[in-house]
Amino acid sequence: MIQSFLKPMLPTLSEELPLGENWLYEVKYDGFRCALYWDDTSILMTSRNGHHLHAIFPEVPLFLKPLEDNVKHLFPLLVDGELCILENPYKASFEEIQKRGRLKQSEKIAHAAKLFPSSFCAFDLLAVEGNYINQLSFLKRKEKLKNVLHLLNRNVNDILPASQINYIPCTVDKAEIEKTVKNYKSEGIVAKDVSNKWSPGIRTNKWIKVKNLKVHTFILLGYDTENGFFHVGVLKDSSLVFVGLFSHGISPKEKEALIQIVKQNQSGRSGSLILIEPSICIELSYLELYKNQLRQPRFLKFRLDADWEECTWESLLKNN
Structure with a gap:
């Protein structure tokens, strides 16, 4: 049987x-x-x-x-x-x-x-x-x-x-x-x-x-020293909103460089999270948006050519 x-x-x-x-x-x-x-x-x-x-x-x-x-x-x-x-x-x-x-x-x-x-x-x-x-x-x-x-x-x-x-x-x-x-x-x-x-x-x-991954550009919001995740967001109605965090896909060298940039340009702290003013854009892959947050985000590359003000909620929804 x-x-x-x-x-x-x-x-x-x-x-x-x-x-x-x-x-x-x-x-x-x-x-x-x-x-x-x-x-x-x-x-x-x-x-x-x-x-x-x-x-x-x-x-x-x-x-x-x-x-x-x-x-x-x-x-x-x-x-x-x-x-x-x-x-x-x-x-x-x-x-x-x-x-x-x-x-x-x-x-x-x-x-x-x-x-x-x-x-x-x-x-x-x-x-x-x-x-x-x-x-x-x-x-x-x-x-x-x-x-x-x-x-x-x-x-x-x-x-x-x-x-x-x-x-x-x-x-x-x-x-x-x-x-x-x-x-x-x-x-x-x-x-x-x-x-x-x-x-x-x-x-x-x-x-x-x-x-079947999607690709989009996001604004770096900060780095959590406790769990090692970077926080990202987009611009919605003239305000920054958090949409996810990532740690996968970024090389040790890139991660360390990004941590130093965040520390040198920090605008404040919230517990273990080091906050940064919007300026740095990151390209991530992800599966989809679930409850307004990214599922399975993964670092692809820095987007030094991107304007953070163009990383909007509306463009994210069109991409999803």
């Missing part, structure tokens, strides 16, 4: 997608990594850390249960995927899935499930008919997964935000998926080796993820 949960295999982060005929590409969704186990008695959904999700997102098992007769000859099933709240066919809402994940009371969960229903976005099949198939090639697993979704009356050619289960397709067309991800503001792309075998609990270079 198969287990209801395997620790997920994880992709390796890269700045560029691999090329070659042995690579296929999938849209990466921003949600909760989820293993879906289905047998004659239950439908269990488990997060990458082993926490049960089916009680928090009951609309998925409630949707699947009436379809049980279509696939019960394949039980037990174990499917790998991402539990999402889809804004469009190629982008999931990080904010809404986070809100849903924090709910505890059944009444609030039921209400949220109607307002912001989740979708299990299936991208891999790990077990069928009670047998693990994770050692089959990725292409063979993908084909078997497609057959399962067909039995559930899902059109595998369309991703429907309103559907509680979706099949995530793969493509050989790198240029086309890059265009799709950019246009729909997806989280990124995962490249997968067609021959790869699924190994639980490892980070593999057979799966490569590239994030």
